[in-house]
Amino acid sequence: MVFSSTAFLFAFLPVTLALYFLPVSFKNKKREIGKKNLVLLVTSLVFYAWGEPVYVLLMLISIFFNYVTGIDIYASKKKGRNKTAAFLFAVSVAFNLFLLGYFKYSGFVVDNINSIFGTDIVNRQLPLPVGISFYTFQILSYIIDVYKGKVKAQKKLIPFASYITMFPQLIAGPIVQYSDIEKQLSDRRINKELFCEGVLIFIRGLGKKVIFANPAGKIYTDLLLTDISTQSMTTAWFGILCYSLQIYFDFSGYSDMAIGLGKMLGFEFVRNFNFPYSATSITDFWRRWHISLSSWFRDYVYIPLGGNRKGKFRNILNILVVWSLTGMWHGASWNFIAWGAFYGVLLIAEKFVLGSLIEKIPTAVRRVVTMVIVMVGWVFFSNINIGDAFTYLGAMAGINGNLLFDGKAAYLIACYGFPTTVMCLSSAGFFNRLPKIKNKTADIAVRGIFYAVVFILSIAFLLSETYNPFLYFRF
Amino acid sequence: MQEEKYNDTKQNTDELQEKSFTSALVCYALIAAFILLTAGAGIFTLAVTDRSFSESENRVLSQKPAFTLSGLLDGSFMSDFESWLSDQFPLRDEAISLKTDFERLGGKREENGVYIGENNRLFERPADYSADNIKTKAEAINGFISAYPEVNALVTIVPNSSFIYSEELPDFLTLSNQEKQIKEFYSALNSKNLKTVDTLPVLYAMKAKGTDLYYRTDHHWTTRAAFGVYSQIADIWKLSADTEYTFHTVTDSFEGTLFSKSGVHDTTDTIEICVPEGSVESYTVNYESLQLKSTTLFDESKLSTKNKYEVFLGGNYDKVSIETTAPNQNTLLIVKDSYVNCMIPMLTPHFSRIVVVDPRYMTDTIETVMGEYTFTHVLFLYNLNTFNEDSALCDVL
Numbered sequence: 001m002v003f004s005s006t007a008f009l010f011a012f013l014p015v016t017l018a019l020y021f022l023p024v025s026f027k028n029k030k031r032e033i034g035k036k037n038l039v040l041l042v043t044s045l046v047f048y049a050w051g052e053p054v055y056v057l058l059m060l061i062s063i064f065f066n067y068v069t070g071i072d073i074y075a076s077k078k079k080g081r082n083k084t085a086a087f088l089f090a091v092s093v094a095f096n097l098f099l100l101g102y103f104k105y106s107g108f109v110v111d112n113i114n115s116i117f118g119t120d121i122v123n124r125q126l127p128l129p130v131g132i133s134f135y136t137f138q139i140l141s142y143i144i145d146v147y148k149g150k151v152k153a154q155k156k157l158i159p160f161a162s163y164i165t166m167f168p169q170l171i172a173g174p175i176v177q178y179s180d181i182e183k184q185l186s187d188r189r190i191n192k193e194l195f196c197e198g199v200l201i202f203i204r205g206l207g208k209k210v211i212f213a214n215p216a217g218k219i220y221t222d223l224l225l226t227d228i229s230t231q232s233m234t235t236a237w238f239g240i241l242c243y244s245l246q247i248y249f250d251f252s253g254y255s256d257m258a259i260g261l262g263k264m265l266g267f268e269f270v271r272n273f274n275f276p277y278s279a280t281s282i283t284d285f286w287r288r289w290h291i292s293l294s295s296w297f298r299d300y301v302y303i304p305l306g307g308n309r310k311g312k313f314r315n316i317l318n319i320l321v322v323w324s325l326t327g328m329w330h331g332a333s334w335n336f337i338a339w340g341a342f343y344g345v346l347l348i349a350e351k352f353v354l355g356s357l358i359e360k361i362p363t364a365v366r367r368v369v370t371m372v373i374v375m376v377g378w379v380f381f382s383n384i385n386i387g388d389a390f391t392y393l394g395a396m397a398g399i400n401g402n403l404l405f406d407g408k409a410a411y412l413i414a415c416y417g418f419p420t421t422v423m424c425l426s427s428a429g430f431f432n433r434l435p436k437i438k439n440k441t442a443d444i445a446v447r448g449i450f451y452a453v454v455f456i457l458s459i460a461f462l463l464s465e466t467y468n469p470f471l472y473f474r475f
Numbered sequence: 476m477q478e479e480k481y482n483d484t485k486q487n488t489d490e491l492q493e494k495s496f497t498s499a500l501v502c503y504a505l506i507a508a509f510i511l512l513t514a515g516a517g518i519f520t521l522a523v524t525d526r527s528f529s530e531s532e533n534r535v536l537s538q539k540p541a542f543t544l545s546g547l548l549d550g551s552f553m554s555d556f557e558s559w560l561s562d563q564f565p566l567r568d569e570a571i572s573l574k575t576d577f578e579r580l581g582g583k584r585e586e587n588g589v590y591i592g593e594n595n596r597l598f599e600r601p602a603d604y605s606a607d608n609i610k611t612k613a614e615a616i617n618g619f620i621s622a623y624p625e626v627n628a629l630v631t632i633v634p635n636s637s638f639i640y641s642e643e644l645p646d647f648l649t650l651s652n653q654e655k656q657i658k659e660f661y662s663a664l665n666s667k668n669l670k671t672v673d674t675l676p677v678l679y680a681m682k683a684k685g686t687d688l689y690y691r692t693d694h695h696w697t698t699r700a701a702f703g704v705y706s707q708i709a710d711i712w713k714l715s716a717d718t719e720y721t722f723h724t725v726t727d728s729f730e731g732t733l734f735s736k737s738g739v740h741d742t743t744d745t746i747e748i749c750v751p752e753g754s755v756e757s758y759t760v761n762y763e764s765l766q767l768k769s770t771t772l773f774d775e776s777k778l779s780t781k782n783k784y785e786v787f788l789g790g791n792y793d794k795v796s797i798e799t800t801a802p803n804q805n806t807l808l809i810v811k812d813s814y815v816n817c818m819i820p821m822l823t824p825h826f827s828r829i830v831v832v833d834p835r836y837m838t839d840t841i842e843t844v845m846g847e848y849t850f851t852h853v854l855f856l857y858n859l860n861t862f863n864e865d866s867a868l869c870d871v872l
Contacts, residue, residue, distance in 0.1 A: 006560040007553070014514035050553050192502045199509045215578070410647035411584075419581045444501055455512065457577060460570040466561040467571050467587070469735040470534035 001050040002171070003202075003257045004209045004462060012050075016043040016167075020265060033186060037162045040265065044165035048131070051171075055129035062099060063161050066092060066139050067154070070146050074153030089147040093140065100136045103128055108332035131171035133329060135164055137296055142178035144300055151179050159185040168261035172254040174272040174292035177299070181267065190266035198263030200451055205256025207454040208249040210461040212423050217246035219416055220382070228395050233402050234409035236395035240375050242416070243382050245423045248277060251290065270295070275429040277374070280366040281358055282346045285374060293329070297322050312352070319351075320344045330381070335389060339380040346373065520563050529568070533735055533781050536562040575738050584645035589737035593643040597733035598636055599694045602863040604656050612862070613663035615872040616855065620666040623845065623853070627712060630664060630855045631672040631704060632657045632862055633696060633814055636689035639678055653859050660862075670711055677703045690744040693731020694860070695784055698722065698747045701818040712852060714805075714825040718751040725775075729783045746783055748773060748817070751824045758799040758823060762792055764836075772797070772820050787816035793836035794844065797829040807852045810834065810841065810868070812861040815854075826852070834867040841871050 001008050020043070023035035049056040069092040076085035107125030114121055142163075145151045154160040163185055169176055220243040228236065255272035262269045272292050279285035286294050302322045308315045320341065327340015350358065358366065376393065383389035395402055425431060437443040525538050537558040546552035564570070575586055584591050590598040620628045637644060638653035654675060661671040681703050682688055688700040702720065709715075729744040760769040774789035788795065791813050806828040809815055815831070822829060832844060857865070 001553075005557060006564060007557045010513055010517035010520070010560060010564075011556075014510065014517055017510075018514075051550070053548055053550050053553075192499070192506065196502045196505050199505060407647050407649040411645065411649075414646050415583050415585065417582065419578075419583075444498075448505070452508070457573070459564075460574040460577070463561060463564055463567055463570045464574040464738075466558065467532065467738060468534065469532045469587075469738070 001047050037158050041158055041162040044167040047167040052130050063164050067157055067160050070153045074146050092143050096136050096139055103132055105332045134173050134175055137175050145179050151182055168258040174255055174269050175296050176269055184267055188266040194263050198260040202257050202260030203451050203455045205253040206458045208253030210458045213246045213250035216242045229391050229400050231395050232406040232409050233398045234405045238412055240379055244375050244378050248427050277427040278429050279370050280363055281350055281370055283350050297326055316348050319348050333384050335380050335384055335386050339377055342377055519565050525563050531568050571738055586737040589733045590645055591739055595742040596643050596691045601637055601650050602860045604651055604863050609660045610663055615869045617666050619872040620669045624668055626850055626853050628669040628853045633674055633858045635858055635860050639688055672707050674704050677707055690731050691742055692734035692744050698749045698817045702749055705818050705821045718824045720749050721752045722747045722749050726778050726783050750820050758797050761796045763794050791833050795831045799823050799827055801827050806850045808850045809854045811856045814858045815856040834871040837871050
């Protein structure tokens, strides 16, 4: 199930909230949380099974396996059996990576082997289980932290299973590290203020997704249906701008919804986006974009590889490895690896070559340059075929003698210039810098109306996606 | 990736700021509103009787799904549930209009492949033009017509609203030059006994006089426009009949395909029919595949349905043959799309038999039809959009 669906908003969510707030105990807070965890686990399984009725079993097996090995690793370490612990740890990491690799990358690997060696291995890739990239990383964070002694093993199955399956972040993040949420699993603050805050953040995320991201994406996909090499440069740039807005609002909207739902249930998740399109360098961009993913790679790949502590050469290598993996995490295809490596190279350049030079450039210029680079990155990200990406870049650069501007560009801007401007300002955090309303009542009224409008419009946009006129009289 | 600079990521700052709920009253009001909207809409949808049909979308709506174990396992229960909830959602039609209006306010001028022009005029997005495709069709027609050197053949490709009314298109939108496309096609036709009709001068002249040539909410031309082109055809073939033609309005609440497709509900159209007046002849209309005979070229029952254009000939059929009492030996084969449907009544005084074939629905070839009857005249009539899209014509020739 996805958040931006009528089934979630008008059936799953109200029922889940009703069940979740049913157990109340003033005397025994622990017990109440325990019951709530059970509700959370059961509803999360329903949430997952809604879209993946079979793969829910795969997830359950994975949870059970890691639950048991987590306890075993912890016990072995406690008893000083470090070799056993290391063995169990290796098995567990291998198991998790195998599942991810099998479902996500086997088709890609087989296709590449076939094309390189001219072999004819049958590609038996199964459909990708939703959220496997996210929950595998969450499980790994737990297993690694247990092995490293950073956290205790979770002895209770229900809190552990509800950590993995927790529906707010199950299928699109943020990637919540176990250490961040360990305490909240047994003791958390659930109150009306947090609930309200959650509702508003959720509505905001929903609006980002259905009012901003989906229509912006439609502009880009419509453009890709045409022969892009013949489009004017402005059209090509406008198209990739729309895609940039789509991907940001889609992803950050989904994160907002997750964070909002988390708050409604009493969880505090880490922030996942911090106005990435206002970044002043690529390094800055990655501190602001999908923060939970880059933190994960930093904590569990970059630092264990030695980070910047083993000399310049190793540092450069580490950055390249991490960024190729980051790229690959986004999808099993060369364009994602290219996209990751593109950032790896840029980050190395900023770190070792440009360094303090960047600081001397005016901030506004840095913002624009960063955004242009990010948009070029999205060209690779959005075109599975790398050749298509270069065709698109060619149109942006005007290498086929593309006009700078034409009627099509004028039409696109007349139709979509206003909404995309609003989206650009919003993505750069412009509206958050507006002066706050001083009068408390007025502030509440303005925000109340704003969120009511956003929620109602979101529902309208959501329903419109199912508008499906039957034109039997098409001819 | 500089680990030392990461320590600020776990604070909730700007992007997620939504605090200051100091008043319990505001809190409870917000929670109540949220629960009321989500749970309320869900319960309401569940409680009220399902609508069975949507007028605006012209389709049967999904009904409450029955729960079955197999439906659960293969996921069909879930997708049925979602389409039920979306289809039956309270104020669904209003919500969809709200979205369309909101986006138009922002400047958007197209919806679901339909351009929203000036004066409430909706335009179909033109089909892709391919020179090769047109050449193939021209060769097929050349080959076919050459095989019947004694017939008078006429090819008429009618431009679309988006070309004739291009000044009413959304600002800056430029579409393909249909005049050029039609000319290119005509120039590829080379059979001696084949003529073409250049409809543009006539259509432009009518437009200048203020005649509505196309429906605003539908992709068809009006009966008036068809009459203009009929007059050209009559001139070329020297069809003369002492017939007066009169127009009658049959409905003023026509909401056409573009209306449905776009969901833009700004206006409705008027449909007129044109009939040869005072003519004594009667005719029988034989819908061969339906094994149905009729004595009229109009199906008035269609006026009470969504698709009112089907008043002409009752819609599109593979083959309809019309016997008239016209006092001459001329016989006509029409190979067509739906544009010709409103013109057929105008042609009846000139032909004792008219056979109308629509290649999109045919299982026979046109050669078979030519073998069944003798024709003195053959008319190909298409609108350019359908003609560019069409893939059936070459198969039947």
